[in-house]
Amino acid sequence: MAKDLPVVPSAPPGTMALKPVAAAWRERHPQIIEGRCNACGECLYFCPEGALKLKETEKGKELEINLDFCKGCGICAHECQRQALRMVAEYTGPQGLLG
Amino acid sequence: MRQLLNGNEATAIAARLARVEVLASYPITPAAPAMEQIVRFISEGKLKAKFIRVESDHSALAAAVGAALAGARPLVVTNSQGLAYMSEVLYHASGLRLPIVMAVVNRGLAAPHTRFPDHGDAIAQEGSGWIQLFCENNQEVLDTLLQAYRLAEDERVRLPVMVHYESYIQSHTREVVEVPAPETVDKFLPLHRRPALDVDNPQAVNVVTGPDLYMDYKYRQDKALQDSQEVLCEVDTAYAELTGRSWGGTLGVYRLDGAEHIFVTMGSLASTCREVVDMLREDGLPVGLLKVRCFRPFPGEKVRSLLKGARTVTVLDKNIVYGSGGALAREVRASLYGPGPEGPFVYSYIAGLGGRDVTSEDVVRIYQMVEEKVKGNQEPLPYEWYGIE
Incomplete structure (x- = not known):
């Protein structure tokens, strides 16, 4: 039985078919340091992959990172005036460096 | 209505009856008069379609691919060297499962240069994933082009179709052709919009596909092509019910x-x-x-x-x-x-x-x-x- 696929080969922007690809080769990814981010949205302008967005919550605006599209370049962390983002290694914890 | 038409005129009239919305073509002998006649229909207001001027046949088919992705009904007209030049895009059209119809006025391929008929240009594209239908006379050209749209757009098929007729023997020779009434064709071939692009759900088309999925896509494409035989027979029967003319579906027996x-x-x-x-x-x-x-x-x-x-x-x-x-x-x-x-x-x-x-x-x-x-x-x-x- 062939896999269930769209008739017109297509997928969300920035991905290969079906699943995001960036996650497969990213070496690090941004993490929000609690209490530092004021949701100014400056980083959104610098992210080359459109992986960041501000979402509306009960507490107001909040930064959200979509790791499906993040390639781990670190530009967001570099540009943030408040140093509210830090880059963390992709393979930590039980996964280990060798995955 | 009975009319005296050559193959290219039959193509132009079929385009008008099918209410083609986009014509992307680069002039080439002997298909050019079909393009000219359709452009005349557009300029006279008899056909509401966009004529896209391109700098090559490669771009002509690329423009038709874009039109089909947007859900428009495109027609491409070409032959021989032009078809060969389109070769790369042919595979995009079939792989993307786009219901493009192309009239191909079969002409021998160079070298040496020729403008006369044979099927070499069509056969060179036998593996391109297009449905390929061959016509023996100008009545069949008109009927097959109309059938081709219904076939290409069928949900079970969703594949491009080439309609072949020979240079000069058909393209420049007039024969009596029974032209169906526009209302009859509208009943047979309502405009069916299925855009592959949706502004509310943006998708990247023709994405890089790894070994885990490429083969599955190809399996599904080949199956759709094989299954289209049955659909063609259905389409031919439906056409016969409306016009009284059947071409046997996939085969003509005599x-x-x-x-x-x-x-x-x-x-x-x-x-x-x-x-x-x-x-x-x-x-x-x-x-x-x-x-x-x-x-x-x-x-x-x-x-x-x-x-x-x-x-x-x-x-x-x-x-x-x-x-x-x-x-x-x-x-x-x-x-x-x-x-x-x-x-x-x-x-x-x-x-x-x-x-x-x-x-x-x-x-x-x-x-x-x-x-x-x-x-x-x-x-x-x-x-x-x-x-x-």
């Missing part, structure tokens, strides 16, 4: 009852062979004709069931696949492989390349040559060239 020696061919040669069959039948000779209308997908199972009881099969190919032979003979033999030693011998002739006329006298001569070989228990050669002395 006087196969009791036929021991069967001709198999495509395109304009089918008309010639039909006359020859009548001539030889008058002499009491048990001959028949199997016309292959749908070359891709190849209706192998049906061909096999129609031919396996014959004593002799003679295939006339207006093409040469260099180093292999005639493309149609190859398909016919492949479909007959399996019936075992009791299956008929298939004699293969390459004839009529680059506009060399194949007259009814030629077909009779081929028939006689084959019959002599049969009497002499001579097994068929892989293929022979007719008319090379």
